[in-house]
Amino acid sequence: MSAVDEILEGKDICICAGSGGVGKTTTSAAIALGMAARGLRVCVLTIDPAKRLADSLGMKELGNEAERVDPVLFERQGVEMKGELWAMMLDAKATFDELVARQAPDEESRDRVLENRIYQQISSALAGSQEYMAMEKLFELHTEGRFDLLVLDTPPTRNALDFLDAPRRLTQFIEGRSLRVFMKPTGLAARVAGRGASAALSVLKRIVGFDLIADLAEFFNAFSGMVDGFQARARRVNGLLADERTCFLVVCGPQGEPVDEAVYFHRKLVEAKLPFGGVIVNKVHYPAERLRGDAVDIEGALAARLGDEDLARRVAENFADYQALAERDARNIARLTEELRTSAVIRVPYLDEDVHDLGGLAEVDRYLFASSEERVAIAAGRA
Ligand SMILES: Nc1ncnc2c1ncn2[C@@H]1O[C@H](COP(=O)(O)OP(=O)(O)OP(=O)(O)O)[C@@H](O)[C@H]1O
Numbered sequence: 001m002s003a004v005d006e007i008l009e010g011k012d013i014c015i016c017a018g019s020g021g022v023g024k025t026t027t028s029a030a031i032a033l034g035m036a037a038r039g040l041r042v043c044v045l046t047i048d049p050a051k052r053l054a055d056s057l058g059m060k061e062l063g064n065e066a067e068r069v070d071p072v073l074f075e076r077q078g079v080e081m082k083g084e085l086w087a088m089m090l091d092a093k094a095t096f097d098e099l100v101a102r103q104a105p106d107e108e109s110r111d112r113v114l115e116n117r118i119y120q121q122i123s124s125a126l127a128g129s130q131e132y133m134a135m136e137k138l139f140e141l142h143t144e145g146r147f148d149l150l151v152l153d154t155p156p157t158r159n160a161l162d163f164l165d166a167p168r169r170l171t172q173f174i175e176g177r178s179l180r181v182f183m184k185p186t187g188l189a190a191r192v193a194g195r196g197a198s199a200a201l202s203v204l205k206r207i208v209g210f211d212l213i214a215d216l217a218e219f220f221n222a223f224s225g226m227v228d229g230f231q232a233r234a235r236r237v238n239g240l241l242a243d244e245r246t247c248f249l250v251v252c253g254p255q256g257e258p259v260d261e262a263v264y265f266h267r268k269l270v271e272a273k274l275p276f277g278g279v280i281v282n283k284v285h286y287p288a289e290r291l292r293g294d295a296v297d298i299e300g301a302l303a304a305r306l307g308d309e310d311l312a313r314r315v316a317e318n319f320a321d322y323q324a325l326a327e328r329d330a331r332n333i334a335r336l337t338e339e340l341r342t343s344a345v346i347r348v349p350y351l352d353e354d355v356h357d358l359g360g361l362a363e364v365d366r367y368l369f370a371s372s373e374e375r376v377a378i379a380a381g382r383a
Pocket residue numbers: 019020021022023024025026027048050154155156157282283284348349350351352353354355356
C-alpha cells in the first residue's frame with residue numbers, strides 16, 4: 001500500500017477519474033488539501049461540486065477563475081497549512097469561449113462566432129465538450145506555471161472511458177466530414193448563403209424563428225479559420241496527458257461492478273500509454289474488530305446491555321449485514337490489487353457523514369495520506 005503523497009512525488013498533474021458518484025470530486029478536493037497542507041501551491045479544478053462543498057471552499061459559481069481558499073478557514077478547522085490551496089469550478093462553456101477568443105484571427109471573427117446561435121448551442125451541447133474543456137483549462141493553467149500541482153476532477157460520465165475519449169471526439173467533430181462539406185468554398189454553406197432564401201428556407205425560418213441556415217453558414221465560415229489552431233492545441237493537450245509528470249488516479253467503489261470498471265479503466269489507460277498512478281477505493285466498509293472479539297453470542301450480549309431483546313435482535317442483524325459487507329469489500333479489494341498488479345491501492349472508509357467541508361476533507365486525508373503504520377492499522381480495521 002502507498003499513500004497519495006508517495007504516488008504524487010514529482011508530479012505536476014493529478015487526474016481523478018472514475019464512474020459516476022464514486023467520490024471523484026470529494027477525492028480531488030481532499031488530495032489538493034492534503035498536498036497543499038504539506039507545502040505545495042495546489043489548485044483543484046472541480047466539476048459540479050456539491051453546493052456545500054463549494055461554499056466551504058469559498059468557490060464562486062461559474063467564475064472559471066482559480067480563487068485561493070482563505071487560510072483562516074484552515075486555522076478554524078485545526079488544519080496545519082504549509083502551502084496554498086486554490087480551487088475553481090470548471091465552466092465548460094466559458095472555457096470554450098476563451099478558446100475561441102484565443103484561436104480567432106481577429107476580434108471581428110471572434111465576436112461572429114461567440115454571438116452565433118449555432119455556436120452557442122454547440123459549445124454547451126457538443127458531446128464530450130465538458131470533458132475536453134476540463135483538459136483545456138488544465139493545459140492553460142499548466143502552461144501558466146503558477147502552481148506546483150494541479151488536481152483535476154472529471155465529469156460524471158456513466159462510463160469513465162468517455163473522459164479518455166473526449167479529445168478524440170472533439171477533434172473528430174472538427175475534422176469531420178460534415179464540417180468539411182460545409183466549409184469548402186463551394187460547399188453547402190457558400191451555396192446557401194449565395195442563393196439567398198428559397199421558398200423552403202423561408203418556411204424553415206418561420207418554423208425555427210430565426211435564419212437557421214444563414215446562422216449555420218456563418219458559423220462554419222467563421223469557424224473554419226480556427227480549425228488548424230484547435231487541432232494543434234488538442235494534440236498538445238493529449239501530449240500533456242501522456243507526460244510522465246501527469247498521474248491518473250482511478251477512483252472506484254468497493255462493490256463488484258465498480259471494481260470491474262476500475263480494472264477495465266486501468267487497462268484502457270495502459271493501452272493508451274497514459275500514466276497510471278494508483279487506485280482509490282472509496283466508501284469501504286471495514287470489519288468491526290472489537291465487537292467481533294467481544295462475544296460469540298452477540299445478540300445475547302446486546303440484549304443484556306440494551307435491556308430490550310427485540311432491539312438487540314435488530315442491532316445484531318444489522319451488525320451481521322455490515323460484517324458481510326466488510327468481508328465482501330475486502331475480497332473485492334484483494335481481487336482488484338491482484339488484477340492490477342499494483343500496491344498502490346488506497347482505501348477510504350464509508351464515513352458516517354457526507355463530506356461537505358474542510359473538516360470532512362481532512363478526515364478523508366487521514367486515509368489518503370496515512371503513514372505505513374497507520375496503513376497497517378487501517379487494513380486490520382483498527383483505525
Ligand atoms: N468516504 C465517504 N464517506 C461518506 N460519504 C462520502 C465519501 N466520499 C464521498 N462521499 C459523499 O458521496 C457523494 C458523492 O461524492 P462525489 O460528489 O465526490 O462523487 P463524484 O464521483 O464526484 O460524483 P459525480 O460522478 O456525480 O461527479 C457526496 O455526497 C459525498 O459527500
